[in-house]
Amino acid sequence: MTDIQIQAKDLSKVYVRGSEKIIAVNKITLEVDKGDFVSFIGPSGSGKTTLLHLLGCLDDPTSGELSIEGRTVVSDGKSLPESKLSPLRRKLFGYIFQKFYLIPTLTVKENILLPFAFHRKPGLAMTANEVAERLGLSKRLAHLPKELSGGEMQRVAIARAIINRPRILLADEPTGNLDSKRSEEISEILSDLNRSDGLTIILVTHNPKLATKAHRIIELQDGRII
């Protein structure tokens, strides 16, 4: 049985703005194994975030092929319809973003449990206390997001991303809004999730320290892997 979890072939994304064509991702071929920890680095505009979105089924490529866990998601540049992508996303992926996107009216506990409002993996999902303890949020469960520090907010976002036990965690600049101490905390958490849970992690970062936590560092420039 193959260990390849994500397989992209000649994946491209082209934006058209007026008469201008912007090639954000240019024919990228890439494989990510189960339990891998991959970092995308590169200057702003190099296409790393777009590539992350394509691999996470959040965006439609212009051309290329993409399969995840053996299932074809994009064939000849054509993605599955939203009705099929939505269950795939909730089954396979957890997402973390630079902006934490916590719901301000919900408590930390409610934010962590938010995915359960839409779907709960039977027998697999963690409890809020379990995940909060692991991420050092046990004493903050009743607080609102505005009462938390940046690092705590990102930890809540991570807790929310892993509560349903995804198989792949996609993190886009997770330390982009944090100071070095908080960045280090988040790095440790991601490493631990990869090491202990075997969670596949694909990370986009400008932070060299965070990038070095990955097993593989992939550098991008002008939409290509260099």
Added chain:
Amino acid sequence: MPTISGIAYKNLRRKRIRSILTILGIALSTWVLVSLLGFNRGYENSLNKDIDNLGFQVLLTAKGCPYEAATLMLQGGQGLRYMPENTVDSLRADKEVEELTPMLMQTVFDPGKGEEGGVVGYLGIDPATYPKMKPYLTFREGKWFSGENSMEAVMGFESAELEQREVGDQILIPGKNVEVTVVGILNRSGTQDDGTIFMPYKSLQKIFGVQDKLTSVGIKLKKTANINAYEEKLYTIPDVQVVSIAQVKNTISNLVSTARVMVMSIAIIAILIAMVGVMNTILMSVWERFQEIGIMKSMGATTSHIFRLIWLETTILCLFGGIIGSLLSVVLAKATGALIRYILPYSPTGSLIRIDAPLVLESMGIILFIGLLSGIYPSLRAARIKPIEAIRSSEGEL
């Protein structure tokens, strides 16, 4: 664990003032709607009661304006026309008539009434027949007149209260220099009779110099009588007109129908404004949470989940607005009734607004239905948000 309904409720609390104002708009629309539907029922009911309390099915008046006749029938009027008193004799000969009662309405200007004076109406009746037709008229004090030519008056409850009269008091008929004695004061009947001053019609004929004349005759028919056929027969009498109960109802309904249409139009406009308000509130809320909704979709929320979330917010707004509006309409029913009474050309006695549980539920149903309709577009718009659009709108990096 958060639920979709819990998230919807908490989101509405996030922008409290906006939600309260939207709820207020829906509440006002509900208030107008419940009051209006309640008015339609109450008015009909009170009008029927007033007409049933007339005690006769047909009123014969001197020929003139049917509107004036209708008004005269219920509350008296000016510019009176007369018919000869002997008309009564020919009517009495008809086998279909069970009872009839002659009436003479007279009005005078009383300079002492109120600050600038006012019109006082006297209804001349036949003491032998009129009380029999109005068995609900009972006395708080005193009794009917001692004879058909006596200079005596019986006052309705409100007219006695207004003029602070008691049995034994003398009242002066303005401009006629005639004093009559109050021999009875009626209990409140909830009809136009409460504001009437009754006198024997023969005495009134003498005082006002209209001997052998009447303004109307009330006719009660036998149960077996064919009312339509009888009315046709009455049209053969010269210079009189027949006002039947059905005609009175129609005439008054015509009078108020314009006002009803106007009020109904206002209600529809109010509902439309509330609908636009709901749509605007929900749409603004959707745009403000564009990223949140996108992120929810990235964590597995389907189009249907998001549609339900936004539609629930609309439902909560409409439900709160509907409940508050219904309570307002019940609490303010009397005040609304007084306002409508002031606007309308003629209002029957009794409660003008009749609100009950089925009516409130029906109105709430209408408001909810309209509210939910107005929530469809924002809900669809939210449900169509793609996660990538939300993320891109905040990060912008390629």
